[in-house]
Amino acid sequence: xxxxxxxxxxxxxxxxxxxxxxxxxxxxxxxxxxxxxxxxxxxxxxxxxxxxxxxxxxxxxxxxxxxxxxxxxxxxxxxxxxxxxxxxxxxxxxxxxxxxxxxxxxxxxxxxxxxxxxxxxxxxxxxxxxxxxxxxxxxxxxxxxxxxxxxxxxxxxxxxxxxxxxxxxxxxxxxxxxxxxxxxxxxxxxxxxxxxxxxxxxxxxxxxxxxxxxxxxxxxxxxxxxxxxxxxxxxxxxxxxxxxxxxxxxxxxxxxxxxxxxxxxxxxxxxxxxxxxxxxxxxxxxxxxxxxxxxxxxxxxxxxxxxxxxxxxxxxxxxxxxxxxxxxxxxxxxxxxxxxxxxxxxxxxxxxxxxxxxxxxxxxxxxxxxxxxxxxxxxxxxxxxxxxxxxxxxxxxxxxxxxxxxxxxxxxxxxxxxxxxxxxxxxxxxxxxxxxxxxxxxxxxxxxxxxxxxxxxxxxxxxxxxxxxxxxxxxxxxxxxxxxxxxxxx
Amino acid sequence: xxxxxxxxxxxxxxxxxxxxxxxxxxxxxxxxxxxxxxxxxxxxxxxxxxxxxxxxxxxxxxxxxxxxxxxxxxxxxxxxxxxxxxxxxxxxxxxxxxxxxxxxxxxxxxxxxxxxxxxxxxxxxxxxxxxxxxxxxxxxxxxxxxxxxxxxxxxxxxxxxxxxxxxxxxxxxxxxxxxxxxxxxxxxx
Numbered sequence: 001x002x003x004x005x006x007x008x009x010x011x012x013x014x015x016x017x018x019x020x021x022x023x024x025x026x027x028x029x030x031x032x033x034x035x036x037x038x039x040x041x042x043x044x045x046x047x048x049x050x051x052x053x054x055x056x057x058x059x060x061x062x063x064x065x066x067x068x069x070x071x072x073x074x075x076x077x078x079x080x081x082x083x084x085x086x087x088x089x090x091x092x093x094x095x096x097x098x099x100x101x102x103x104x105x106x107x108x109x110x111x112x113x114x115x116x117x118x119x120x121x122x123x124x125x126x127x128x129x130x131x132x133x134x135x136x137x138x139x140x141x142x143x144x145x146x147x148x149x150x151x152x153x154x155x156x157x158x159x160x161x162x163x164x165x166x167x168x169x170x171x172x173x174x175x176x177x178x179x180x181x182x183x184x185x186x187x188x189x190x191x192x193x194x195x196x197x198x199x200x201x202x203x204x205x206x207x208x209x210x211x212x213x214x215x216x217x218x219x220x221x222x223x224x225x226x227x228x229x230x231x232x233x234x235x236x237x238x239x240x241x242x243x244x245x246x247x248x249x250x251x252x253x254x255x256x257x258x259x260x261x262x263x264x265x266x267x268x269x270x271x272x273x274x275x276x277x278x279x280x281x282x283x284x285x286x287x288x289x290x291x292x293x294x295x296x297x298x299x300x301x302x303x304x305x306x307x308x309x310x311x312x313x314x315x316x317x318x319x320x321x322x323x324x325x326x327x328x329x330x331x332x333x334x335x336x337x338x339x340x341x342x343x344x345x346x347x348x349x350x351x352x353x354x355x356x357x358x359x360x361x362x363x364x365x366x367x368x369x370x371x372x373x374x375x376x377x378x379x380x381x382x383x384x385x386x387x388x389x390x391x392x393x394x395x396x397x398x399x400x401x402x403x404x405x406x407x408x409x410x411x412x413x414x415x416x417x418x419x420x421x422x423x424x425x426x427x428x429x430x431x432x433x434x435x436x437x438x439x440x441x442x443x444x445x446x447x448x449x450x451x452x453x454x455x456x457x458x459x460x461x462x463x464x465x466x467x468x469x470x471x472x473x474x475x476x477x478x479x480x481x482x483x484x485x486x487x488x489x490x
Numbered sequence: 491x492x493x494x495x496x497x498x499x500x501x502x503x504x505x506x507x508x509x510x511x512x513x514x515x516x517x518x519x520x521x522x523x524x525x526x527x528x529x530x531x532x533x534x535x536x537x538x539x540x541x542x543x544x545x546x547x548x549x550x551x552x553x554x555x556x557x558x559x560x561x562x563x564x565x566x567x568x569x570x571x572x573x574x575x576x577x578x579x580x581x582x583x584x585x586x587x588x589x590x591x592x593x594x595x596x597x598x599x600x601x602x603x604x605x606x607x608x609x610x611x612x613x614x615x616x617x618x619x620x621x622x623x624x625x626x627x628x629x630x631x632x633x634x635x636x637x638x639x640x641x642x643x644x645x646x647x648x649x650x651x652x653x654x655x656x657x658x659x660x661x662x663x664x665x666x667x668x669x670x671x672x673x674x675x676x677x678x679x
Contacts, residue, residue: 272644
């Protein structure tokens, strides 16, 4: 016996193997004797193969290997002095538990068992994850990942995002492990690579030609790779992004790609990406290139009726994205923890959203969230609803008189203002004068309001109009009512 | 001696043919400008191959496919009925997916759709006037648009408009032939 080599997977037991010089291997057995480091007793075992599983010993140990023929006669004996330095620590070959793909985000998700229970104590472990393109076996990614073995088995997970759609080509994934046992003086080596896993699972010979990614949304300025999948027997003539042809990159037998740099905003129906196939066939997709939502600007919230609070804002920079990809707005109120999904009209530059006024809630802490497929933004506003009353335009405005110097005015304002006082401004004008009268009055609910004006000139024609606001905390005047003319009696 | 006097049916037949021809020419003109704006809004190239798009009535006739007058009118009617449904789908796809805010563009599609409906109605009238039965029409249920990708929607819309334009040319030719059928009795020739 010669060239004794011993490896250990767990620092507990080691597998030793050797070569035998005698050519006649048939019917030979081997007797291995070693000193057990715990009881210092001699242990002998017999094996038919040229390998044996024996405990790892601290320090060095003598191993005597005797070759026996079929009748048990000793043919040769060799004693090896084995020290830890001559042993290699090679972790067990890891197994990938699960490999899945999220095609929409081009991301592979990997899960594996770290076999931490093989060791009784905490150890630093390094993992290498290799991703190759299946057909060309070209390495696409080689990533290192460090973890700590805890003496128990743990499931580790890792994910990797491809720069091209996962549908474009199949990938092989494999992992291997390295254990950095600081006090082990022997050689430490990488484990074998794990069995290869493929994603998508089955081979993706396309059953129909297609272009990927399908109807994706990306930020302006992105670099995007598109691939055209075609059937066996077909070939690709060219591939366009918009009206421009791009150089083709061959991925595999039925897949070619183009790389487009720094894409600009698309038209509303999206930028077309299409490939023309031989003998015939045309496949394509659409790319929507836009912006993430801007921070909602000039956010303002006020109540017109004390029934709802209306928030309005300007969406800021256009996103170039519409309908299913348009910006969605949610108005969230922190105190009541209530939120409202806002219905916005994409055509209208000014956006509105109504939130119910709550009984006994004065302060409203609003956050308006804007989100689209490319990102999100938000604006906040804290208001005291009593200080943000912006009444509706007074309607049903009437003026009447039964004297030569007075006039009676009446108007209607929708809304529930029982909790506040109103300040109304009456404008009285005629050909040579104009004056404004401020009148304070108790608020009411969906009510008519009255006032009267005196000190008018007899037999004179006046034009009246009225507007109102909250009396205590002025926020905004309502619009003026329509004008009404009146001629006082003689 | 040719009779200068035309029977009321023949007069009505001629008027109706003229009206159909006029409407077909109007549609052709509208479709031509609609095609311009369609191609621009979809970012398409006018010359893009549409062979892979199916389900659209093709105006080109098979070689040697001589049709009787009734068959000619019937084929025209079937085509415009199909275009009515197809244009409705194209309009819906533009509104929901491709050009949601372009209301003027939608209006121009809608306008062509209404004219196609009117043309189909006039063809039905003409067939009835000439004593021919109207071919049965079973509108194929609208395909599930979700099944089509956005790019396929764009191509399909382009093919619908291109074939509609071709059909209007064919209709003008067919109706001129029908109009030349002198003295056709009320019952078919």
